[in-house]
Amino acid sequence: MVTFAYSFPYTQLDLERFFQRIMLKKMSSLLKIDKIKVAETLSGFPIFVYKMAVKKHVNKKSVMSTQSLAEGAQQRQGAPSVVFLARQHPGESQGSYVAEGIVEWLLEGELEGWKKAFEFYVVPMVNIDGVYYGNYRTNLSGNDLNRIWRQPRKDYHSEIYMLKKYFFALNKTHPISLIVDIHGHSNSLNSFFYGNPPRKEAENPRLFPYYCSRKVKQISFAQSTFVVSEDKKACARVVLSEMFPKALVYTFENSFYGWRRGKTIV
Numbered sequence: 001m002v003t004f005a006y007s008f009p010y011t012q013l014d015l016e017r018f019f020q021r022i023m024l025k026k027m028s029s030l031l032k033i034d035k036i037k038v039a040e041t042l043s044g045f046p047i048f049v050y051k052m053a054v055k056k057h058v059n060k061k062s063v064m065s066t067q068s069l070a071e072g073a074q075q076r077q078g079a080p081s082v083v084f085l086a087r088q089h090p091g092e093s094q095g096s097y098v099a100e101g102i103v104e105w106l107l108e109g110e111l112e113g114w115k116k117a118f119e120f121y122v123v124p125m126v127n128i129d130g131v132y133y134g135n136y137r138t139n140l141s142g143n144d145l146n147r148i149w150r151q152p153r154k155d156y157h158s159e160i161y162m163l164k165k166y167f168f169a170l171n172k173t174h175p176i177s178l179i180v181d182i183h184g185h186s187n188s189l190n191s192f193f194y195g196n197p198p199r200k201e202a203e204n205p206r207l208f209p210y211y212c213s214r215k216v217k218q219i220s221f222a223q224s225t226f227v228v229s230e231d232k233k234a235c236a237r238v239v240l241s242e243m244f245p246k247a248l249v250y251t252f253e254n255s256f257y258g259w260r261r262g263k264t265i266v
């Protein structure tokens with residue numbers, strides 16, 4: 001039998017192995033990782049948030065602990081939070097590779113002041129059922145999770161129903177300042193952002209994509225847009241920006257097949 005894949009596969013086991021692997025590395029990171037269960041899929045898979053925040057003793061080795069939701073909510077108050085989501089659409093496996101890159105960058109990279117100023121919450125696999133059962137776009141109830149954020153139902157869309165509750169609680173202790181929902185794009189080159197139109201409560205939404213495009217050559221600011229079309233009114237980007245008016249909220253699209261360098265497609 002010959003099996004073809006539309007993109008590089010990335011399962012929930014790959015995700016577990018990734019986090020095991022990064023914790024085995026001796027990181028001189030500023031950040032500590034806590035694994036917090038925040039939701040369950042319809043088939044019973046736990047959905048974890050990986051919280052990354054400055055260690056109390058920054059010279060100690062990175063450690064990962066498992067917390068309950070209640071314990072997680074009792075963390076120190078005040079530091080604003082940054083949230084990353086990936087794999088609402090299970091077929092968009094490049095989202096997981098981007099999420100891996102973000103986690104590695106947070107643990108290893110630069111911008112120490114930025115890392116000390118925020119706490120980071122990564123939900124690397126929202127639609128685990130879809131990944132496990134091989135759906136391209138939907139969860140186990142057959143729904144596109146990125147179209148039901150306005151009124152998710154606990155019995156059909158438990159993933160989003162519970163994540164919304166978690167983010168609502170998180171925002172009270174750690175005001176959410178940035179949310180990036182990572183996706184894959186099937187017919188555009190490069191990586192780019194969909195943002196919301198400017199609003200007076202928040203920073204100019206064009207600045208963050210512009211900054212990212214200056215730092216990462218695969219990201220195109222020119223392809224980024226800042227509008228809300230009728231069919232996107234119930235997606236995470238729009239609903240979360242209404243829940244948290246001071247936050248910048250983006251869909252981060254990443255091409256399925258390449259990026260343009262001059263006249264060459266890489």
Ligand SMILES: [Zn+2]
Nearest residue numbers: 089092183184
């Ligand atoms: Zn998508």
